[in-house]
């Protein structure tokens with residue numbers, strides 16, 4: 001591409017011959033002006049000039065990569081590119097957890113930095129380019145994308161460390177991001193994997209990328225019979241098949257004991273016949289397997305079991321319209337006389353509640369990690385916008401009221417992240433049984449805190465962005481999307497109220513009988 005001086009650009013300063021500079025690029029916008037969504041007049045007014053500041057006051061960088069690409073005719077001599085680099089860590093204050101902006105930390109080493117960059121670069125290349133359009137169109141991630149994600153280890157690294165990772169590396173041709181090995185993979189790599197997906201800032205489409213997998217496959221990997229475990233585990237980790245977790249039904253959300261869906265054994269003892277309904281099941285509209293809570297006996301928690309149901313006769317999945325995109329595949333599922341082999345029982349009959357609880361701590365922690373990632377991105381957006389946007393003749397960052405909002409958001413997120421790291425460390429060193437005793441309460445309280453802070457973020461970030469914070473496309477699209485989805489984390493995996501109560505009740509268990517003021 002040609003290199004121009006500013007004097008060359010200045011010669012093309014009319015509606016019929018309209019060049020301008022944005023960043024380090026020289027654009028000929030003569031033909032585009034009439035199609036400009038903001039109107040032709042702005043383009044013509046900037047003809048022959050360096051429009052960088054005006055452009056960034058009103059647009060996101062991605063517009064240059066997409067719409068403007070075909071109008072780029074060269075670069076400006078000596079100018080610096082402002083385009084974000086694929087996979088790069090941000091230098092915007094607090095846009096990354098402190099260890100990823102150079103601060104020392106006991107939790108991370110160089111492999112975590114490489115891993116975060118590789119995961120981000122993968123998403124930048126394979127997901128970011130069309131995620132917004134697909135989210136708006138309500139189109140779930142394609143089968144091809146699922147397989148690409150599987151092969152690149154993007155699903156495996158969103159599971160707890162376990163033998164399944166090495167199995168897929170050794171036997172299914174899977175590689176791991178950033179040259180990681182299964183032996184090196186730990187709970188912090190996993191936390192980063194969840195954060196990075198949340199960070200993409202398109203909650204509906206991104207939940208379409210395996211939100212069902214991360215909660216649906218662990219019971220299969222841990223409690224299925226060996227043949228079922230290997231087959232289904234590999235298929236799902238490699239992205240060839242899709243799975244979801246079907247616990248809630250219309251009468252039972254956080255109140256798992258009220259589940260009504262039944263599974264009755266056939267007289268020959270070879271099958272279960274499943275009847276019932278499940279509601280709010282993420283990824284249900286497009287998945288192949290359903291890890292399902294069913295009632296195999298009478299009433300109460302002891303009559304619950306977990307069953308792996310394959311899509312087939314008698315399984316009907318219908319979309320539920322939620323506040324975010326149908327790309328997440330949120331579903332209402334009807335099981336009508338579905339025949340399921342008894343080999344698909346996970347654990348033993350009556351173990352359902354135990355297995356669900358086993359999964360819940362991890363699910364709640366995972367929701368926290370994803371929400372933290374989303375909040376980091378919102379914070380980055382807010383700091384950056386506050387520098388780009390001018391009102392009353394000043395940049396937003398020069399207004400004390402905006403700095404106060406940033407201070408409150410930053411300090412709250414830093415506090416949540418530090419507690420998340422501390423619990424992540426404990427998860428990595430405690431056995432599962434120890435975690436169930438020691439971490440159920442703290443994880444519940446962490447989720448409670450995290451989603452309260454997310455609520456605060458939703459509120460304050462929209463105030464910083466103003467009208468753009470309530471607009472689906474354009475500069476504030478991430479803020480608007482975050483606002484629409486912030487409630488999901490506060491409800492899914494155990495509501496905020498249940499989390500708070502559980503946390504304190506768990507603490508009560510260890511209350512010393514001799515404690516006095």
Ligand code: HEM
Nearest residue numbers: 027037038042043046051054055058063067068473474475
């Ligand atoms: C390569 C050059 C440009 C391209 C490709 C471009 C593209 C766009 C697009 C796609 C939108 C709609 C954004 C949305 O989804 O809300 C938009 C809006 C707008 N653009 Fe541009 N634009 C360019 C340059 C400029 C320049 C130089 C100015 C003037 C200084 C300008 C002023 C505006 C305004 C005022 C809006 C309305 C959006 C708002 O107020 O938030 N544009 N532009």
